[in-house]
Amino acid sequence: MKTEIKKQFRWGLLFFLTPVLLWLILLIVLPQIDLFVMSFRSENDAGEMVWSITNYLNFFHEPIYWLTFVRTATYSILVAFFTFVIALPVAFYITKVVKPRFQGSLTLLLLLPFWVSEMVRVYGWMILLRESGVINHFLLKLGLMTEPIEMLYRDSTMILGLVYTSMLFMVVPLISVLDSLDDSLIEAAYDLGANMWSILFKIIIPHATPGIVSGSIVVFMLTLGNYLTPNLMGGKNSLWFTEQIYNQFIASFNWNQGSAFGFLLLFLSSLVIWIGLKLSRQTLSKVVQ
Amino acid sequence: MIRSLPQSKGYAIGFKLYVLAYFTFLFAPLLVTCILAFNDSQFPSLPWKGFTLGWFTANLPERVGIFHDQINLDSIWISIQTAFFVTLLSVFVGTCAAFLFEQEDFRLRQLLYFLMLAPLVIPGVILGISILMFSTTLGIYFEEKWNLDVGLFRPGFWLVVLGQFSFISTLVTLVVSARLKKFDRTLEEAAMNLGANRFEVIWHITLKYLRPAIIAAGAVAFLMSFENFNTTLFLVGSEATLPINLYLQVRDGSTPVINAISFLLIVGTSMAALVNLYFSKKEV
Amino acid sequence: MDIDLSAQNVTKVFEEFTAVDNVSFEVENGRFFSILGPSGCGKTTLLRMIAGLTEPTKGRIEIRGENMIGISPNKRPVNLIFQHLALFPMMDVGENIAFGLQRRGEGRETIKRKVSAILDSVDLSGFDKKKIEQLSGGQQQRVAIARCLVLEPTVLLLDEPLGALDLKLREQMKVELKKLQAKIGTTFVYITHDQSEAMVMSDYVAVMHNGKFEQIDTPQNLYNKPQTPFVAQFVGDNNIWSGKIRKAEGLSAEIETDDGSVFKTKVDKALKPGLEVNLFLRPEAMVIEPDKCIEDLNRFEVIVKSILFDGANSRLLANPVNANTEILIALPQNRQYDYIQINDKIEIGWNKKSGICFKKNED
Numbered sequence: 001m002k003t004e005i006k007k008q009f010r011w012g013l014l015f016f017l018t019p020v021l022l023w024l025i026l027l028i029v030l031p032q033i034d035l036f037v038m039s040f041r042s043e044n045d046a047g048e049m050v051w052s053i054t055n056y057l058n059f060f061h062e063p064i065y066w067l068t069f070v071r072t073a074t075y076s077i078l079v080a081f082f083t084f085v086i087a088l089p090v091a092f093y094i095t096k097v098v099k100p101r102f103q104g105s106l107t108l109l110l111l112l113p114f115w116v117s118e119m120v121r122v123y124g125w126m127i128l129l130r131e132s133g134v135i136n137h138f139l140l141k142l143g144l145m146t147e148p149i150e151m152l153y154r155d156s157t158m159i160l161g162l163v164y165t166s167m168l169f170m171v172v173p174l175i176s177v178l179d180s181l182d183d184s185l186i187e188a189a190y191d192l193g194a195n196m197w198s199i200l201f202k203i204i205i206p207h208a209t210p211g212i213v214s215g216s217i218v219v220f221m222l223t224l225g226n227y228l229t230p231n232l233m234g235g236k237n238s239l240w241f242t243e244q245i246y247n248q249f250i251a252s253f254n255w256n257q258g259s260a261f262g263f264l265l266l267f268l269s270s271l272v273i274w275i276g277l278k279l280s281r282q283t284l285s286k287v288v289q
Numbered sequence: 290m291i292r293s294l295p296q297s298k299g300y301a302i303g304f305k306l307y308v309l310a311y312f313t314f315l316f317a318p319l320l321v322t323c324i325l326a327f328n329d330s331q332f333p334s335l336p337w338k339g340f341t342l343g344w345f346t347a348n349l350p351e352r353v354g355i356f357h358d359q360i361n362l363d364s365i366w367i368s369i370q371t372a373f374f375v376t377l378l379s380v381f382v383g384t385c386a387a388f389l390f391e392q393e394d395f396r397l398r399q400l401l402y403f404l405m406l407a408p409l410v411i412p413g414v415i416l417g418i419s420i421l422m423f424s425t426t427l428g429i430y431f432e433e434k435w436n437l438d439v440g441l442f443r444p445g446f447w448l449v450v451l452g453q454f455s456f457i458s459t460l461v462t463l464v465v466s467a468r469l470k471k472f473d474r475t476l477e478e479a480a481m482n483l484g485a486n487r488f489e490v491i492w493h494i495t496l497k498y499l500r501p502a503i504i505a506a507g508a509v510a511f512l513m514s515f516e517n518f519n520t521t522l523f524l525v526g527s528e529a530t531l532p533i534n535l536y537l538q539v540r541d542g543s544t545p546v547i548n549a550i551s552f553l554l555i556v557g558t559s560m561a562a563l564v565n566l567y568f569s570k571k572e573v
Numbered sequence: 574m575d576i577d578l579s580a581q582n583v584t585k586v587f588e589e590f591t592a593v594d595n596v597s598f599e600v601e602n603g604r605f606f607s608i609l610g611p612s613g614c615g616k617t618t619l620l621r622m623i624a625g626l627t628e629p630t631k632g633r634i635e636i637r638g639e640n641m642i643g644i645s646p647n648k649r650p651v652n653l654i655f656q657h658l659a660l661f662p663m664m665d666v667g668e669n670i671a672f673g674l675q676r677r678g679e680g681r682e683t684i685k686r687k688v689s690a691i692l693d694s695v696d697l698s699g700f701d702k703k704k705i706e707q708l709s710g711g712q713q714q715r716v717a718i719a720r721c722l723v724l725e726p727t728v729l730l731l732d733e734p735l736g737a738l739d740l741k742l743r744e745q746m747k748v749e750l751k752k753l754q755a756k757i758g759t760t761f762v763y764i765t766h767d768q769s770e771a772m773v774m775s776d777y778v779a780v781m782h783n784g785k786f787e788q789i790d791t792p793q794n795l796y797n798k799p800q801t802p803f804v805a806q807f808v809g810d811n812n813i814w815s816g817k818i819r820k821a822e823g824l825s826a827e828i829e830t831d832d833g834s835v836f837k838t839k840v841d842k843a844l845k846p847g848l849e850v851n852l853f854l855r856p857e858a859m860v861i862e863p864d865k866c867i868e869d870l871n872r873f874e875v876i877v878k879s880i881l882f883d884g885a886n887s888r889l890l891a892n893p894v895n896a897n898t899e900i901l902i903a904l905p906q907n908r909q910y911d912y913i914q915i916n917d918k919i920e921i922g923w924n925k926k927s928g929i930c931f932k933k934n935e936d
Contacts, residue, residue: 012487016389019382024404027455031419032411034426086311093308096291108566113315115562117516119532120551123539124318127325127333127548134321137335164314186291196300225412228518232539242414242519249418249523259422262415273410478626479659481646483673483724493672497663 032266039260055260065244065261072241073268075155076223079162080216083170086163087215091174092204096183107175114168122232125161126152153235161233162223169222170215177211178204213280220276221269241265319555326548333545344549355549364534365550368515371446371530375453375514380507382454383461384499388491390462391469408456413519420452421523445526452524453514460513461506468502469495501568508565512558575602575637577760578623578728583632585618592618593629594784600728600762600777605754607771608764610781611807616764619781620730623762624653636727647676652721653730657737658713660705666692666716667701673724691723695753710738714746722757731763735770747773768808772796780804802931805853812900814852815933818844826930828852832896836871838928849933854923856888857903861910863922870922875900877917894918
């Protein structure tokens with residue numbers, strides 16, 4: 001029924017299509033292709049640009065590169081897992097335990113910090129954790145320590161910062177998926193003699209799987225591509241892969257090497273997302289909603 | 290277990306404590322940042338040396354408050370301009386995309402839809418470098434071919450705008466599409482039946498219906514742009530946006546003026562968030 | 574009389590499925606014309622084609638003699654009242670009604686005058702600043718009608734606009750719509766699956782089935798002289814016996830039903846003995862315990878199975894003696910039959926003129 005009315009209004013299609021095509025082709029498709037092409041170009045001994053896979057070979061020959069790569073991927077998975085473990089009880093509390101009249105304001109409170117710039121949030125952690133920071137100050141005051149210690153620039157603080165930064169993207173899908181879980185299912189399980197743990201693993205987690213998957217994918221991806229938090233909270237030795245990319249681009253000015261790294265990162269993130277979607281039998285368009 | 294079931298005291302209290310701890314974790318850094326903006330000290334740290342508004346208003350050699358700090362003020366202004374243009378562009382293109390994917394039928398629709406989602410999956414850093422590379426490639430090409438030096442192709446204000454626009458448009462598209470999906474298309478048929486042409490239908494009926502979603506999407510776009518770091522980092526020229534500028538200062542040691550800026554940002558964005566929430570609640 | 578709307582051989586094929594199959598009809602100026610059919614019979618598609626929201630695969634649609642094929646919906650002199658009204662929620666009542674006038678570029682003053690005049694005529698004076706959601710179902714109905722009528726369309730199309738209302742309001746709106754149409758004299762084309770709506774309001778009713786028109790006639794004729802088995806079954810309630818012609822003589826015939834009764838009935842055309850037929854008989858055509866002296870009645874005995882009390886529409890559900898056929902018999906509520914109990918054996922009689930007979934498998 002729709003199609004025939006459309007035929008008379010094809011200029012409408014043109015009007016909508018043009019800006020969208022310009023956007024997607026000029027800013028997404030062509031730059032990604034360029035990135036891919038440039039990653040296969042490098043300087044030969046004579047100083048000329050030639051086609052080669054040198055950039056990728058460098059990646060595998062230099063342990064620091066691929067170790068950073070593996071480290072970044074592993075930590076990103078860890079971050080996604082921690083975020084999930086911390087967020088699940090909170091999402092459960094808000095959707096199922098707290099009195100309904102507090103639900104709205106608690107949710108609002110939960111989301112509020114994430115409207116604030118990531119830069120500001122990381123800065124907040126820095127003044128809390130650093131050697132002259134607020135936590136050290138109180139610990140010394142209370143006499144729990146005699147010497148201040150540097151809590152920043154450790155892997156654990158970096159993970160803390162990344163978990164904090166990504167929390168929103170786990171909490172929101174979890175809340176929405178738990179909200180759709182019928183209370184009476186839990187009541188029925190309880191009535192049939194299940195304890196808390198069996199309810200958690202047999203009822204809640206299976207029901208929440210779509211939310212868990214989409215939350216984890218987004219958290220993983222954002223962590224993988226994060227530059228600010230590892231750089232500021234992990235310090236100079238944070239060895240995050242985005243820093244390698246930045247170094248190639250800005251410090252060494254070796255854009256071709258940088259493109260190869262960028263492409264590898266893109267490949268990794270797409271791969272993990274693809275595996276995540278396959279394992280949970282979901283589609284990208286469903287997850288983004 | 291849940292509110293309708295009897296629960297043991299330990300369970301209830303334990304759960305409450307956990308949630309309390311979580312909220313402390315959530316708000317501690319922000320709260321500390323805000324408080325230290327008013328500490329009369331040269332460093333953003335304790336001990337508390339008394340209350341001052343100096344980090345906002347002072348204009349002394351050893352202490353320049355944010356209202357007199359030209360570099361930071363400039364970067365705030367640049368961020369506002371950037372966010373303004375990004376919002377304008379992405380709301381326009383995102384709304385077009387929403388109409389395109391919800392109301393039009395054409396070949397390759399699925400492929401294009403998938404492409405539209407791609408910026409969500411591409412890390413911001415990659416978006417930044419790929420756009421930087423492509424614009425440089427274009428710049429070199431234009432220069433060699435026509436001996437044209439196009440400023441747009443070099444890192445700078447407009448490249449930042451384009452870079453942020455490239456992924457913020459996707460978010461706008463998703464927000465507007467979600468509302469357009471719920472639109473009753475017989476309203477459009479009714480308008481057409483009453484004598485409106487396609488343009489009038491969209492203008493008087495569909496866009497009016499979409500207005501709350503467009504406003505909400507615009508607000509989100511503005512904030513996302515204002516706060517963006519990862520993509521901007523690679524595209525920024527001499528005019529640093531606020532997050533970039535803050536980053537450079539924090540990396541090289543900081544003064545409480547950053548706390549003052551953060552305080553303003555926290556208050557400002559919280560207000561914006563509340564207003565946005567109020568509007569989206571009102572027009573469900 | 575002038576022909577306002579004419580359709581010739583209109584056909585609409587959706588991929589494999591033929592929604593409207595070679596339909597032709599004409600509607601005279603000022604008529605209330607209904608298209609009645611079960612859901613999925615193609616009536617909505619037909620209406621959308623008249624409005625221009627769907628293009629026919631084949632055929633011609635003319636309004637006042639002008640061909641409408643290829644003319645976009647916003648340029649046609651017809652207006653449509655949508656099933657769910659499609660009032661614009663983002664506008665108030667006045668803006669809704671003014672919408673079409675503004676599209677025509679009429680002056681501000683003219684629009685104001687016309688809006689208030691049309692609101693008067695649908696008894697909603699002073700409602701122009703109200704929000705749509707503040708109105709009751711019946712008021713929304715009237716706004717939807719006003720929004721179309723203010724444009725003075727040649728034909729007003731109505732797509733089951735009463736479907737969403739509750740029963741009481743629907744009864745009331747039926748009468749109101751009929752009065753309104755008589756007052757303003759615009760040609761109405763009304764589609765519905767509710768036979769009572771069609772019968773009460775219309776001058777002419779077309780019964781539609783599987784994309785085809787079965788019969789176009791006055792409500793009285795549809796009820797009393799159905800021309801197809803579908804119409805006989807769909808319009809009003811009917812008892813159906815299948816059986817065979819035993820004897821035929823001109824326009825009267827004797828039928829032996831499968832459950833063993835023998836009835837005399839008139840037929841429309843001569844039927845040969847041995848032919849398998851369906852006999853249709855309205856519940857109210859049967860008289861309970863008819864007077865012995867009335868001649869020319871088919872008489873048979875039934876056993877009452879159930880009394881279906883429904884006010885003026887009460888019926889008896891009964892089986893003929895020694896048979897399982899279920900038949901419905903009208904039960905007038907004049908206290909005359911209060912004595913009837915379940916499992917009573919009663920005599921039923923019907924005049925042979927009341928029966929309607931169709932060859933089997935005609936549908």
